[in-house]
Amino acid sequence: MPNAVDIFSGSGGVTQGLRAAKWRVLAACDNDPVVAATYRANHRRTKFVEADILLDKTIDSIAAAVADQHVHMLVICAPCQPFSSQNRYRGDDAREQLIIRALSVAQRIDPDTIFFENVPGLATPAYRTVVSDVQKRLAEFGYVVTDPMVCDAADFGVPQRRKRCIMFAAKNQAALNAFRICNVTAPRRSVFQAIADLPALKSGEASETDVLHRARTHLPIAIQRLLHIPADGGSRKSLPEHLELACHKNKAKAFSDVYGRMSWYDVAPTLTTGCTDVTRGRFAHPEQHRAITLREAARLQSFPDSYKFTGRSGQVAMQIGNAVPPDMIRAFVPAFKAALAAIPE
Template sequence: MMSANFLKSRTRALTGGDSLNRPIAIDLFCGSGAVTTAMKEDGYRVVAAVDMNRICGVTYRKNHPEVLFRKKDIRSLQPSELLVAIPKGKKLKLMAVCAPCQPFSSQNRRRGASDTRAPLILESVRLARALKPQLIIYENVPGIVASAIFQRLKRSLASAGYILGNPQRVDAADFGVPQRRVRCIVAAIRAPGRIKDFVVPAQGAERVTVRDALADLRPLSSGERDPHDLLHTSRAHHEITLRRLAAIPQDGGSRDSLPPELQLECHRNRNKGDFCDVYGRMRWDSVAPTLTTGCTDVTRGRYAHPRDDRAITLREAARLQTFPDWYQFAGNRSEIAEQIGNAVPVEMFRRLVAILRKSYPEL
């Protein structure tokens, strides 16, 4: 079982020396660098990454200074800008593609082709034609499979010499992440007869819990901070919020326990259980709910601490996304929360890459 000590003790992946002999990888739509971290931890040498978000770029460079980072809209990116990062005589083994998932999310009313971000994932094919990675791994929400874009992706990859495998629905909680987060993983490979080899095996029932990830962190009151960890700072809650949190039972309680005078006006006269995650507390011995960009706001979901009368901190959110404690984030608090909430859980992707390496030893 992974414990908080695991998160604290993980060391930085090699950036030189022995890393020069590692297989080569590239990270498209890299965000703040969670996938790069996962690939490096599993033995890859990430040589280039792309993202158009300025703050994500600052964070990425802080943690992966040896990687060629291109802050650019992928639609205007030329393959030559990435080819220069691949060492002479080396082949690109793996290309990770974690395109924006909002266009395919059930929570997005503009989902599908009407969302201008939807076709961005197709740019990976244009780059694959020039970079020729041996394998491509796509990570997105399950909703992408039913989209017209997914069918276009499959056809475009085939014309570029790649076969897209069957989509695999996975839950991060089954891959060492103390969080429930259902995703879609699909791989494309240039060796058509081999793609069927990649099947995500059933994982063990034992899960990493909120207690495993957070219990060793300093207890905090509203507005208090850990002097040794700036990310472990509680937001200062309004007095009415504190009264509500005090009335909600610890370890999994919900707003259904609020007396009438503390209920939110918009929640009154609704059925019991509606929107129960708002103001809800996490459970110590379960996994956390899916983190979003509002993961440090109790009005945005079940993001209250299991014990303390406050929302979880940025440090706690980063732990639940399995970022190592040494990871540095740039930006203000809302920008950091957005980076953490949008990230691919590091440990989930590391384990998936390990499965890929086992399926395809040449990678």
């Protein structure tokens, strides 16, 4: 059973995907107490380091949690700010790039491979300096590293369009090649496949058995608007003039997803931290007159219903919207394994 360490773990999307493929996650780290509570509730055997990665003692705690166990993969999902001549700081400065800082963990625990997951922007010129810094530093520690690759979670069995940037590092070129050529895909899943079996709810109604399946209470005007949006992919273009939002009048293209419905037979749009609010994107149910519930959002992010989210509803939406979809990680496991097979014991 391969061992992993999950840095910037959030509520545990990556860990969930690895564990579903029978990996062991030895240690995880995040400095947000809300996500820490969710992580601990679901992954009791993982040593969770709730601390700021910028502190040296945090790196010590992660190394202590791993002890002398072999680490096959370190996962780094760092939030990232683009470097510019103005914000390029180094050393002990608190603004140091978190992704660069996380490389100190690699130096300490010496994993066979490193998987980076990040915003698609990491593949753009704005981040070129960050990427080349990561590659240079890892080369000093004996790793070869891919360039950033943009992929879409929808191609890995996640019922959601979610473009992400990944990079992979390994101790030798053969491992990197094995990772690259491994054909990673999974059958597409639609919104229908993900949520159609959930009980229908009206605005303000809640399931008696599932705390996350609770519909937001919409104002009467919002329900009036939703009644005019065609089922299965309709948009605010269908609103009569008297129901148009004042800020949208004469702006057909601006915020065109607001009040939009998801389509049953397509994947969902990218979920954000506002994914249960129809005023923040295409987050209306395909046919019911309400925004999707937290349960529906969790399913569209491929979390199993058994996954426990702690915190208030806004905090749960934040955790779901920020998560890495577990099924995307699970779909990558054959490529991780192919790479590990090319690294001598």
